[in-house]
Amino acid sequence: MGLALVGTSLVTLVLFVWFIVTKRQIQTLKNVKKQEDREKRLQLSKMLRYLKWGLSAAVLMVVTTGVLSIFGINADRAIYLEHIHGLGFSTDGKRVLIPAHDGLKAYEDGIWKIPEGEKHDYMGFSPVDNGFYSSGHPAVGSDMKNPFGIVKSTDEGKSLQTLALEGETDFHNMAVGYSSHVIYVMNPQPNSKMNTPGLYYSIDEGVTWTKSQMNGFGEEPTAMAVHPTEASVIAIGTPSAVYLSKDYGNTFEKLVSAGQATALFFNNHGELFIGGYQNKAYLQKMDMTSKKAENLLIPALTEDAVAYFAQNPSDEDQMSFATFKNDVYISNDQGLKWKKIADQGKSISEGNEEGK
Structure with missing residues (x-):
C-alpha cells in the first residue's frame, strides 16, 4: 500500500x-x-x-x-505492541486479543487492528466466555480512577464495568475461570477488602473476598491459571516449579519441577499448558488426570520464553503465544507449525512464517 x-x-x-x-x-x-x-x-x-x-x-x-x-487493509503497519500484558482469544474465536501498554490490539484473518475503546493499560488480563476481566491503569484523559482495581468488559473494551477496588489496587497476578468467573488475585498490599497481602478469591464478581491459606506454597509466583469450570482449582507457577490447588488455594501440591514456569493456561477440557524455561524455552500440555505432560513444538527462542499462551475456545487446533521480547506466534494445527505475527512488538502482515 x-x-x-x-x-x-x-x-x-x-x-x-x-x-x-x-x-x-x-x-x-x-x-x-x-x-x-x-x-x-x-x-x-x-x-x-x-x-x-x-x-x-x-x-x-x-x-x-x-x-x-x-x-484499511494495511492498518497493521501502524500498530506496535509495547509491553504485552496478556493474550487471549475473543469469545467468538475470530480474533487474538493482546493488551499492550497503550490499549487492546486484535489480530484477525492476518490483519492487526485496534478495537474501539479507550487505550487503557490493562494488567492481569483474563479472557472469559463472555468478555474479559482485568486490572491496570486508565488511559490518559480517561474519567476512570487510577488504578482500575478490577474491571470487566463484554464488548472487547468498548466499555468497562468497575467491579471492585477502584482507585486502590493494581493486580498484576490475576486469573479468572473461563466459565465459572471465579476471580483469583495475588494481592500486593492491604486494601479496603483485603487486610493483608496474599492470594484471595471471589465468587461474586469481587463483592466479597476470601483469603487462601496457601499451605505447601512458599515461593514467588510467576504465573497463574484457573480451571475453566472448577472454581476451586488453581495452578501457580514459580521460578522452580508448578503448584496445584484443588481447594481454593488453601493447600498446594507440587505438580511438576521443570525449571522456571513462565506461563500457565487451562483449556476448556481442563488440560494445563505450561510455558517455561530450563536451559531453553519450552511449552507443554499436561493431562490433569494422569499428570503426564506432552512437549509441544515451538520456534527457537533466543534468550526468551513463552510469557502468555492461549488456545482458541472455538477451534482447538488454533493456539497463540507471546514472548517476553514481544514476539507473537500463532498456529492453526496444534503447534505443528507456527507463524510469527509480531517481531519485538512490531506487527507482521500475513504471509511471513517462521519456525516449526
Whole structure:
C-alpha cells in the first residue's frame, strides 16, 4: 500500500506539471487569426481537457490510497505492541486479543487492528466466555480512577464495568475461570477488602473476598491459571516449579519441577499448558488426570520464553503465544507449525512464517 501511494502520487505530480505546461502553451498562442496557431491551440485545448480528467482521477486515487493506508487493509503497519500484558482469544474465536501498554490490539484473518475503546493499560488480563476481566491503569484523559482495581468488559473494551477496588489496587497476578468467573488475585498490599497481602478469591464478581491459606506454597509466583469450570482449582507457577490447588488455594501440591514456569493456561477440557524455561524455552500440555505432560513444538527462542499462551475456545487446533521480547506466534494445527505475527512488538502482515 505504501508503494501504491508513492506511485499514484508521482503520476499525479507528472499530470499536474503537464497540465500547467499545456495551459501556458495555450496562453502563448494569442494570434487566433493565424491558422497554424488556431489549430495548435485547438489541439492543446483538447489535450488540456484530457489532462484535467486524468488529473482529477489521479487525485481521487491518491486520496483513496491514503485512506486505505490509514484505515484499511494495511492498518497493521501502524500498530506496535509495547509491553504485552496478556493474550487471549475473543469469545467468538475470530480474533487474538493482546493488551499492550497503550490499549487492546486484535489480530484477525492476518490483519492487526485496534478495537474501539479507550487505550487503557490493562494488567492481569483474563479472557472469559463472555468478555474479559482485568486490572491496570486508565488511559490518559480517561474519567476512570487510577488504578482500575478490577474491571470487566463484554464488548472487547468498548466499555468497562468497575467491579471492585477502584482507585486502590493494581493486580498484576490475576486469573479468572473461563466459565465459572471465579476471580483469583495475588494481592500486593492491604486494601479496603483485603487486610493483608496474599492470594484471595471471589465468587461474586469481587463483592466479597476470601483469603487462601496457601499451605505447601512458599515461593514467588510467576504465573497463574484457573480451571475453566472448577472454581476451586488453581495452578501457580514459580521460578522452580508448578503448584496445584484443588481447594481454593488453601493447600498446594507440587505438580511438576521443570525449571522456571513462565506461563500457565487451562483449556476448556481442563488440560494445563505450561510455558517455561530450563536451559531453553519450552511449552507443554499436561493431562490433569494422569499428570503426564506432552512437549509441544515451538520456534527457537533466543534468550526468551513463552510469557502468555492461549488456545482458541472455538477451534482447538488454533493456539497463540507471546514472548517476553514481544514476539507473537500463532498456529492453526496444534503447534505443528507456527507463524510469527509480531517481531519485538512490531506487527507482521500475513504471509511471513517462521519456525516449526
